[in-house]
Amino acid sequence: MDNADRAQELIDARLEQAMAARRAAGQMVPLQGRAICEDCEDPIPAERRARLPGVRTCVQCQADREKRQRGRW
Numbered sequence: 001m002d003n004a005d006r007a008q009e010l011i012d013a014r015l016e017q018a019m020a021a022r023r024a025a026g027q028m029v030p031l032q033g034r035a036i037c038e039d040c041e042d043p044i045p046a047e048r049r050a051r052l053p054g055v056r057t058c059v060q061c062q063a064d065r066e067k068r069q070r071g072r073w
């Protein structure tokens with residue numbers, strides 16, 4: 001194995017770690033909805049999750065979704 005392969009392997013391991021951490025963050029508080037936005041993966045404030053149980057998106061993406069839905073009807 002040469003150095004380039006070795007570097008690529010390190011990068012893959014880092015990516016895998018980051019993705020696992022992200023998955024864990026998304027599953028951390030199932031009862032109060034997701035900790036991160038389903039659409040843009042920004043963190044959803046705890047206050048918003050407490051106010052809207054089961055909320056899945058941040059304020060901005062929720063507004064975008066509602067706008068898209070209104071446009072369809």
Ligand SMILES: [Zn+2]
Pocket residue numbers: 037038039040041042057058059060061062
């Ligand atoms: Zn969002």
